Amino acid sequence: MSTRKFCLAILSNGEATGYEIRKAAQEGQYSHFIEAGYGSIYPSLAKMEQEGLVVFREETSVGKPSRKIYSMTPAGRSAFVQELKETPVEDLFRSPFLLLALNSQWVGSDFISKEIDRREEHLEQKIEGMRHQLELCCNPASAWTLEYGITTLSASLSYLKTNRSKLEQIAGECHAPVLAAE
């Protein structure tokens, strides 16, 4: 139950709405290793509210959409620490790109080139974003985590730049002509 843990992590730094929690999953430091949408956050908050791990106050300003501002209870805080101390599950890595790489013989070198371009660009943007966050950040744990990310993504990017020609060659000597004839 990872969404739970993530929501509690956000709330451990202060109160937040469901909307803000999702934004953290999309933009903040957490976004580099967390995936969570409304469909998991709202049900998770509702359940934790029932269990007494979080409470909310409703802010119904005139006209504005009403906000449910959640905060952690003491029970929530100890549940958070307990969940952190549960031996963390292994990292999950799923890569449609590597599935493509491993089967690049079927798609032709032009397509592979284009995809590698896209991926290099994407990695550069992510690294740049992390460098930016690192400059702004004051928390040492955040800095450690960001540097971890920068290091691994840089290694990934560097491998790609150095070895892309090999993969393009593999895709070049491929079955594409056969497929084109179909």
Next chain:
Amino acid sequence: MSTRKFCLAILSNGEATGYEIRKAAQEGQYSHFIEAGYGSIYPSLAKMEQEGLVVFREETSVGKPSRKIYSMTPAGRSAFVQELKETPVEDLFRSPFLLLALNSQWVGSDFISKEIDRREEHLEQKIEGMRHQLELCCNPASAWTLEYGITTLSASLSYLKTNRSKLEQIAGECHAPVLAAE
């Protein structure tokens, strides 16, 4: 629909049972960037069979559990290539470990040390396994993909070894005494 793509990838190298496809997701080269259990593989195969992308012949030896040996149809092969050519979705990376790192202030340095040990060991084993697969492998695309994995995991391991003391220190100056007093 990534399970579909993965099943087709396995079947593109020859026929296989659902059981064997799952083993490929757990042990083979694919295991490093694919997640798929029975609960997604069997329904996926059944659906693709209905759609005419795969066919199976049933092997009912005396006594033995019956095997459904699946293979790809021409329609399946072109569906596979088409799915490969769909701009691949971004890689998915989810890390309970980094969630812990970012919140290490709450768990104490002993716990963090133990978790880093576990992680270093795990990374070493994975890298060793990939090196082994690389020696056995003859397919150049497999070699490329395995080297990609070895490179990134090595960078990850190296960062961890160099910087673990920083994180342990952060967890040392932490709120753990407060929590211990609760």
Next chain:
DNA sequence: GCTATATATATCCAGATGATATATATCGGG
């Protein structure tokens, strides 16, 4: 001979995913 493991298929429920609906505020351009 017995137990543990490997082979093999299948299903179940809880939870996640991604899309979509609803509503209002705000901000910039025409």
Next chain:
DNA sequence: CCCGATATATATCATCTGGATATATATAGC
């Protein structure tokens, strides 16, 4: 000044996934 785009905010829905479990037999080791 109004229109459309974007941002804030909550919520739900169908579908898919994940992890566990049930069932059954063969094999290998003790």
